[in-house]
Amino acid sequence: MRASHTTGSGRLARAGSGLVSGLLILAFFAAGWRVIPHAGATDSGLIYREAASAAGISTARPVPVFVMRADRSVVRHGAATTEPGGGLRIEFFRSVAGEAPDATEALLFEPTLEVLWVAATDESQDELRRLLDEFQEVSARTIEGVITSDVFNGVYRPMLRSILTDAVSYAWEDEKTQQALAELLESSDTALRRVLTGEIEAILASRVKDALWEMFQANWVNAFGVPFGYELDYEPVMTAMTAVLRDPRVRKTFLAFGSDRLQTDEARRLTERFAIGLVDSLMRDRRVPKVVTEMFGDPRLRAMLQPVSDSLTALFSGLPRNLGGLGEGSSLNPLAAHVFKAMVLSQHVPLVLFVTPEDRARIERIDRDAARTLSPVGRAEAI
Amino acid sequence: MNAATVLRVSGLTIRTPAGVALVEESSFEIGHRELVLLIGPSGSGKTSIINALCGLLDGDEWQVAGRVSYGGREIDLAATRSDLCGLVFQGNALFDDLSAGENLRIAADHAPRSTAKHDPAELLSLLSDIHPDKIVAACSGGQKQRIAIARTLVADHPVLILDEPNSGLDIKSSRRLAGVIKKICTERATPVIIVAHHVDDLLPLADKVFLVDSTTRSIVPIAPDMDAIEREMMRLDVGAGGALAAPGADAGPWKGRIRRGSSLKWFGRYFAEYFWVLCASPFMLAYLGLGGIILGFVSIWFGFNYHAFGGYLKSILHDETLAGIGFVQTTIAVPLVSSILVVARNSAVISADLGNRMLSSQFRAMSNLNIPGLGYLVASIIIANTLSLALLTVAALATASWSALQTWYFFFPDQPFEFWQENYFRRLVEAGPTLFVELGWVACKIVFSSILGSAAAVIIGLRPKTSVVSINNAIAEAIVIGVSMTLLAHAFFAILQFWK
Numbered sequence: 001m002r003a004s005h006t007t008g009s010g011r012l013a014r015a016g017s018g019l020v021s022g023l024l025i026l027a028f029f030a031a032g033w034r035v036i037p038h039a040g041a042t043d044s045g046l047i048y049r050e051a052a053s054a055a056g057i058s059t060a061r062p063v064p065v066f067v068m069r070a071d072r073s074v075v076r077h078g079a080a081t082t083e084p085g086g087g088l089r090i091e092f093f094r095s096v097a098g099e100a101p102d103a104t105e106a107l108l109f110e111p112t113l114e115v116l117w118v119a120a121t122d123e124s125q126d127e128l129r130r131l132l133d134e135f136q137e138v139s140a141r142t143i144e145g146v147i148t149s150d151v152f153n154g155v156y157r158p159m160l161r162s163i164l165t166d167a168v169s170y171a172w173e174d175e176k177t178q179q180a181l182a183e184l185l186e187s188s189d190t191a192l193r194r195v196l197t198g199e200i201e202a203i204l205a206s207r208v209k210d211a212l213w214e215m216f217q218a219n220w221v222n223a224f225g226v227p228f229g230y231e232l233d234y235e236p237v238m239t240a241m242t243a244v245l246r247d248p249r250v251r252k253t254f255l256a257f258g259s260d261r262l263q264t265d266e267a268r269r270l271t272e273r274f275a276i277g278l279v280d281s282l283m284r285d286r287r288v289p290k291v292v293t294e295m296f297g298d299p300r301l302r303a304m305l306q307p308v309s310d311s312l313t314a315l316f317s318g319l320p321r322n323l324g325g326l327g328e329g330s331s332l333n334p335l336a337a338h339v340f341k342a343m344v345l346s347q348h349v350p351l352v353l354f355v356t357p358e359d360r361a362r363i364e365r366i367d368r369d370a371a372r373t374l375s376p377v378g379r380a381e382a383i
Numbered sequence: 384m385n386a387a388t389v390l391r392v393s394g395l396t397i398r399t400p401a402g403v404a405l406v407e408e409s410s411f412e413i414g415h416r417e418l419v420l421l422i423g424p425s426g427s428g429k430t431s432i433i434n435a436l437c438g439l440l441d442g443d444e445w446q447v448a449g450r451v452s453y454g455g456r457e458i459d460l461a462a463t464r465s466d467l468c469g470l471v472f473q474g475n476a477l478f479d480d481l482s483a484g485e486n487l488r489i490a491a492d493h494a495p496r497s498t499a500k501h502d503p504a505e506l507l508s509l510l511s512d513i514h515p516d517k518i519v520a521a522c523s524g525g526q527k528q529r530i531a532i533a534r535t536l537v538a539d540h541p542v543l544i545l546d547e548p549n550s551g552l553d554i555k556s557s558r559r560l561a562g563v564i565k566k567i568c569t570e571r572a573t574p575v576i577i578v579a580h581h582v583d584d585l586l587p588l589a590d591k592v593f594l595v596d597s598t599t600r601s602i603v604p605i606a607p608d609m610d611a612i613e614r615e616m617m618r619l620d621v622g623a624g625g626a627l628a629a630p631g632a633d634a635g636p637w638k639g640r641i642r643r644g645s646s647l648k649w650f651g652r653y654f655a656e657y658f659w660v661l662c663a664s665p666f667m668l669a670y671l672g673l674g675g676i677i678l679g680f681v682s683i684w685f686g687f688n689y690h691a692f693g694g695y696l697k698s699i700l701h702d703e704t705l706a707g708i709g710f711v712q713t714t715i716a717v718p719l720v721s722s723i724l725v726v727a728r729n730s731a732v733i734s735a736d737l738g739n740r741m742l743s744s745q746f747r748a749m750s751n752l753n754i755p756g757l758g759y760l761v762a763s764i765i766i767a768n769t770l771s772l773a774l775l776t777v778a779a780l781a782t783a784s785w786s787a788l789q790t791w792y793f794f795f796p797d798q799p800f801e802f803w804q805e806n807y808f809r810r811l812v813e814a815g816p817t818l819f820v821e822l823g824w825v826a827c828k829i830v831f832s833s834i835l836g837s838a839a840a841v842i843i844g845l846r847p848k849t850s851v852v853s854i855n856n857a858i859a860e861a862i863v864i865g866v867s868m869t870l871l872a873h874a875f876f877a878i879l880q881f882w883k
Contacts, residue, residue, distance in 0.1 A: 020665035024672060025778075032781035035788055037804050037812070076802040093801040332701050332795045334802065340699040 045091035047083060048106055048352075048374040058082055059349060065090055066335050067100045067354040072121050074335040075099065080352055087377060090352065103354040107363070107371035110350055111342030112280055114370045116323035118363045119335060119353070124322035131315045138311040142304055151300045159291050167285065171277030176369055180273040273369065284346060389414055390467075390542055390574045395449035395460070395602070397431050397440075405431050409449075409602040411593055413542075413574045418565055418588055420607075421578045423595030429578045430473075432595065432602070433544045436576075438464030439747055453574070454541050468576075469540030469751065473547040475531040476748035477519045479739075480656060483530050484515025484640045490537040492646045493754045507637060509533045509563060515640045525556040529563065536567065538752045543567065544576045549584060557584040564588070649754070654763040661729045661764075662771030668778065674724050675779035678716060679786030682708050687794060702806050708787070709807035715877065717783050718825050721776040722869045726836035729768050730865035731858045733837060737844025738854035746845075761841050769833040776829055824880040831872040836865035 059082055067077035077099065078092035090106075109115040117125070146152055171177055282288050295301055296309055323336065335351070342349055352374065355363065363370055393410040405428030413419050423429050434440045435447050448461045458465050478486050487506075509529040513522065522530065528548055535543060545564065549557040565588040568575040579585055586592070592607045661667065686708050737760070740746055749756030784807070791803050811818055840861040848854055 017665055021663050021668055024665060024668040028668075028672065028778040028781045031785035032777075035781070035784040035804065035807075037808060073797075075797055076799055076805075078801075079805065093799040095801060096799040332798060333699075334701070334798065337699050337701045341702060 045089050046379055047087045047089055047377050048080075049087045049377050050108065051373045051375045058086065061347070061349045063088060063350055063352055064334070064338050065092070065352040065354070066338075067096070067103050068119060068356075068359060069100050069103075070356075072119055072359075074119055074333065074353070076334045077354060088352065088374065100354070100356075102356045103359075105355050105357055105360040106374035106376070107353050107355060107360065108350055108374050109353055109371045110348065111339045113283075113323065113339070114276070114367060115351065115353065116336055116339055118366055118370055120323055127318060128322045131318045135308075135311045135315045138307045142308050146301060146304050146308075149301070149304070151298065152295075155298075156291065156295055159287075163282070163285055163287050163291065167281035170281040171273075174273070174277040177273045177277055179369075284343060390451070390453045392436070392451050393449060395432070395435070395451075396447070397428060397435055398446035399431070400441075400444035404600050405597075406595065406602060407600045409600075411602050411604065413576065413591065415572045415574055416569050417590040418568045418575045418577065419591045419593060420582055420585055420589045421576055421593050421595065421602075422580075422582060423597065425580075427595040427597040429595050430546060433468070433470060433546060433576065433578055435460060436465055436542070437468045437470045437544060437751055438466055439470070439751060466753075467540060468542040468544045469535040469538050470748075471528075471531045471535050471543070471545040471548060472744045472748055473550060474743060475527045476744040477527055477531055477534075478745055478748075479519040479743070480736075481519070482515060483510070483513050483517045483519060483522065483526075484637070485652075486519065486530055486534050487515075487537050488640065488644070489649055489652075489754060490534045490752045491643050492649060493752055494538050494643070495753070506533045506536065508566065509536075510637060515637055523556075524551050525560065528552065528556075528560055532563065532567070534752070536571075542574045542576070544578070546578045547580065548577060549579060549581060554584065557581075561585050561588050650759050650763065653759045654767055657760075657763045657767040658770065660732060661767045662774060667728070667771075667775070670728065671721060671724060671775040671779045672782045674720055675717060675782030676786040678720055678779070679712070679783035679788075680790050682712055682716065682783075683787045683790035683794075702809075705791070705803065705806040706809045709784075710810040712783060712787065713780060713808075713811060714821055714825055714880075717780050718776050718828050719873050721779045722772060722829060722832040722836075722873060723866055725768075725772045725775055726832055726865045726869045727862050729771065730836055730840040730861040733764055733768070733840035734844040734857045734861035735854060737841060738848045738857045741845060742848040742850070742854060757845075764841060765834060765837050768837040769830060772829050772833040773826075776825075821880070824876055828873050828876045831876070832869040835868040835872060839864045839868060 063080040063082075064076060065078040065080050066074045068074050075096060076093065077096055078090055080088045080090040083089050088108075120128070147157075296305055335353070338349075338351055341347065353371070360373075390413040391410075392412070395409045396407045397405045399405065421429055421432065431440065431445075435445075435449075436451060440447055442464070451458050451460060451465055451467060453467050456467065458467065478489065481489065487510075510533055513526050513530065519527065519530070532543075532545070532548075543564075548560055548564070552560060561584050564575055564577065567573060577585055577589075582589075582592075586607055589607050592605050593602050594605050596603050686704060740756075740760075746756050787807065788800060788803055792798075792800070811821070814821060843857045843861045843864070846857065848857070
């Protein structure tokens with residue numbers, strides 16, 4: 001080391017070095033200030049509440065907030081935390097505060113495929129419907145042979161029955177299914193509601209779980225498409241219900257209820273909700289991929305299942321691409337990333353999506369129960 | 384001349400670490416205004432004799448016996464290190480990281496308390512043509528020699544010894560120097576011993592000449608052959624005048640420069656010097672800043688781009704991928720890379736600096752001047768290096784994170800940076816109180832890397848150096864050992880950190 005401070009030029013050089021060091025240190029501070037989360041990075045936030053419920057929103061984890069642009073691409077818009085009173089305190093990111101100013105409607109979604117479906121473009125929805133049609137057509141030709149085979153009934157049906165029983169329980173007991181059931185029964189007379197909410201409901205529930213296996217056997221291909229606008233064949237439900245009615249304790253009640261009631265909008269909604277819940281449960285059940293893998297690897301079934309396998313591969317490869325813009329070479333879709341993480345990790349962290357009033361109407365047309373509407377109730381400081 | 388004003392050496396015996404006797408039972412006397420030449424063939428032991436008189440021989444390896452007395456003090460050389468003699472080293476051993484003025488001030492600040500306050504005018508005759516702020520490297524050979532003499536005088540030892548003072552000087556400078564020395568000898572009434580091979584210019588000024596006789600292992604007086612030569616040399620010396628100023632000349636810029644002050648400030652002086660070089664210099668800051676930028680870019684670019692499922696990492700697995708990269712970057716990668724960069728570079732600097740000081744006898748000069756050089760330098764180095772690594776790791780974290788953000792923007796230009804922020808630091812934020820545990824592990828890695836690396840560089844740098852090549856070898860060795868210890872320290876604490 002050498003002292004460089006001697007002459008005037010030496011002092012100048014040293015002062016210059018000090019100045020450069022000072023500027024570099026300032027640059028480090030600026031870089032750190034830019035990246036480190038610190039106070040004042042976000043607005044103080046707004047409080048939102050669910051418009052149609054007084055129960056409030058409860059979740060332990062921070063709720064991600066997204067905004068849908070005009071082209072239906074979605075970006076993160078902020079983060080929300082639950083307030084003691086059940087409200088959601090939403091703090092918006094400053095850097096995208098002006099993003100999509102017309103997206104004023106706040107919708108609370110569960111992290112399921114539904115939200116990806118409603119956020120998908122029309123082209124993506126058409127593509128998925130086409131893939132589902134192909135899958136349905138191929139499956140219809142082969143599935144009947146598989147599920148009536150000795151191998152399936154002897155080996156796989158017991159395993160699938162156990163999985164399905166759990167899925168049926170989940171779907172039947174789901175809050176939305178029960179709400180749809182309540183709406184269906186609302187149009188019946190008081191005596192029937194009283195009976196159905198009493199001991200007969202218990203009988204019905206236990207019988208329906210068995211009957212729904214028959215329904216699923218006839219509807220499982222269509223059931224995958226329900227979240228994407230597919231209609232179910234309700235006749236098996238009617239048949240199942242008829243089987244339930246053979247029970248002498250409920251025969252009288254359901255004869256009064258009448259089969260025409262099972263073809264109303266309320267009945268359709270109940271069935272849809274049940275099917276959606278069923279699919280959702282099956283997709284979260286870690287036993288499903290294991291059994292399916294075994295089935296598709298079973299040499300006794302392979303030949304029969306090969307066409308379905310090919311069609312299913314095409315459908316699955318199209319799902320991420322069309323629902324989240326995902327896949328090799330794709331860019332970030334934070335909404336799809338959140339849904340995927342929630343499904344893989346079984347985290348039921350809801351999400352808030354800001355949309356335009358037009359998009360909100362479109363989403364409600366697709367599925368009235370897909371989301372819950374949130375309304376602003378004031379700024380965070382005022383609460 | 385009474386006994387108290389005579390430097391008396393009696394029964395001097397010196398044996399090398401190999402057991403070879405250089406002198407045995409030798410005695411001589413020098414009057415308080417006498418200038419004595421100590422001559423002898425190479426290897427006869429001249430330098431060892433003056434080192435013994437200055438207390439610079441390692442008593443654990445060398446065998447020294449005899450007594451030296453002057454000014455009422457008597458020292459047993461076998462039991463006590465002599466501090467009677469101030470030595471002007473061959474090659475001067477100036478502290479070349481200090482200015483000319485600082486070389487004198489540091490000696491003044493470490494002189495014995497009983498030392499009389501120095502009159503700058505007394506030294507002006509030596510330093511009038513040298514600005515106090517002039518760096519040593521910019522001084523001529525004669526100026527360096529006079530600074531070294533002045534520095535030794537400031538330390539105020541009763542006896543002045545010069546080792547080959549005219550080595551490397553032209554005949555004119557050599558004669559001027561001889562005049563200066565003689566002037567000091569007579570005006571300060573200080574006994575002076577000059578060890579020299581080339582005595583032509585010095586002989587006219589010498590009062591006595593002692594010969595180290597290697598055949599009899601004794602120090603014997605010989606008659607100086609002086610008359611005509613001495614007269615001629617004195618004429619030249621008076622005629623030249625040289626850098627010597629007339630008595631009463633203005634002290635000028637040296638005024639107040641050599642007054643005594645606190646010795647503690649020298650620790651601060653050395654600490655500031657090392658902190659600047661090891662941490663705060665623009666080169667070092669830019670080096671670590673650039674390292675952080677490259678690391679941040681590489682982690683995001685290759686983390687997202689060159690992977691079999693790169694497209695999925697950028698889409699559905701984005702959040703977890705970014706959270707993982709952020710955690711690894713802040714707790715593992717940046718501290719490790721920063722440690723390697725800092726330890727490698729600073730080990731080279733430290734070993735080179737100390738090696739140079741060893742080669743130029745600066746530590747011996749410090750010892751002769753009562754300066755706790757090892758304490759000042761080693762403590763400064765270790766503290767500055769540790770502080771440097773901690774601060775530069777923080778700086779590298781800042782630039783690495785900023786670079787990661789910019790690279791992320793390149794991939795996802797439409798996304799808000801708060802989204803990056805939320806995920807990049809998520810695992811640290813979610814860690815809660817255990818964040819401090821994680822930071823503790825990082826601190827352990829930094830502190831141990833720094834201490835081990837700098838200690839290795841210090842030890843290697845302080846080993847005896849015989850040439851520039853030996854300094855180069857020490858630099859390479861210090862880098863390899865320092866970096867190896869850094870890797871081991873990080874691996875050790877990383878295992879403890881993630882041990883389940």
